[in-house]
Amino acid sequence: MILLENVSKTFQADGKVVEAVKNVNLSLREGKIHGIIGFSGAGKSTLVRCINLLERPTEGKVILGDVEITALDEKELREERKKIGMIFQQFNLFASRTVFQNIAYPLKNSGLSRNEVENKVNYLLELVELKEKSGAYPSQLSGGQKQRVAIARALANDPKILLSDEATSALDPQTTKSILKLLKQLNEKLGITVIVITHEMQVVKEICDNVVVMENGRVVEQGDVFSIFANPVEKITKDFVDSTSNLTKVHELINENAEIVRLKEGECILKFTYLKRDASEALVSHISRSFELDVNIIFGNIELIGSYPIGGLISVVSGRESSINDAINYLREKNVGVEVILDARVSK
């Protein structure tokens, strides 16, 4: 368990006091992938640096497993840091060292013989699929390859925790995907706890088990990724969730009075969203049959989180008003969120 107790960090710059992290309490389970999401300036980078004490919290305790890291002296802290790998947005590789030498950097003074170091580095290179780049210099690598080297270097001392500070933010979408996949594989293969800092909900959706939402230095919401996506509570969380889906586009279409959302009498636009994990029934065809409704899906966005579908559908539903109401009630009982977006129902 990674425990942060009442962690606060304030900076003093030019006479101004900046509270980057305010009274954060977190407990992060080992072996999972945790996402910390927030806009820039939310304090997430500072918070993650409080875990390996690159920033020492002004107040509070940080406990990793059974070690209270905030109580260690400098020398003990350095030893402890070897068990916490970290990767960065700008990779931070040593330009004067080859890929091999970069990965071997943290292995100095580790008591390994030269042969053992070589084997270890080769194993790590294989792990990140960069075997053939061993002798290259960082400047000869692409962004994705650089981040792979950085990951291998961060793993050199067999850490239990891997901190990732916006590690994919400087990469293109495809490379981002492959790096995220690698992090997921490492988590599964090595059982390493991964803490991912990001401002993109897509990253959280892709690999995280749990998510912590930060705003103005505070943790405003946290939970497992599925429930956060299904039932976001805070406004900022909703904004982040919406940013990964195109369902909000319907409001734009309505504002523009687009053809597709112009309703005839007796029709309404409904948004269905999955709220629970077991939404595998054929609900759309069921309501259209049982309640004699026409359901025309105008667009949808359904993805899998873990192995559960999340997202929703926007549909134009037409039929008798009472039948529509019955269908809405039926769906709500089945744990489907229903929101009436535009209403042209007529009571007969």
Next chain:
Amino acid sequence: MQEFLSSVFPNVFSKLPDFFESIVETFIMLGWSGSISFVIGIILGIILTVTKKGGIIQNIAVFQVLDKIINFFRSIPFIILLAGVMPLTRLISGTAIGVEGAIVPLVFGTVPFFARQIETALAEMNPGLIEAAQSMGSGPLEIIFRVYLRECIPGIVRGTTITAISLIGLTAMAGAVGAGGLGDFAIRFGYQRNQIDVTYASVIVLVALVSIIQMIGSAIVRKNSH
């Protein structure tokens, strides 16, 4: 060839042994004061870098004192420094004249300049590398030797080249305390006795020296930039 040279440089050829000796003296001064200044300058440059605000062992008091001392010595013209540090020179070298007498003032004239060059070279390094090294458990000494001094080799070599070339200029002035060297040779014969070919010959040797230093420096930088 020899005939041609002796017709172009008649005065140089009449005192060839002196000419060669002055070249040797220049090399001795360069070698001694250069290597002493290199070591002290790197140490001071590192201390400046690591103790300044945000440095890895921030110590504002040490930084401020060192910073002011360096500024103080940098603002003294070398010819005044030469006379000014004489008591100290006598204490260290046993004499304030000749080649030995020139080394101490040359070091005083070079170190502050070189320390600033080192400070600049180290400041150019991406601070993310320090963060990365710290996250891997490196302490201050490891960061200095395995990160700063390794990653900044091109900058350090560039600073060293510039400093070495300016040091050649300073050795010419050391002639004032009887240290000899090419500069002194050129002034004594070329300027004071109006033997213009001596001046030209000295300049040619100095130009060659500067070119060689610059070439070596550039080659090392090229080899260490990836």
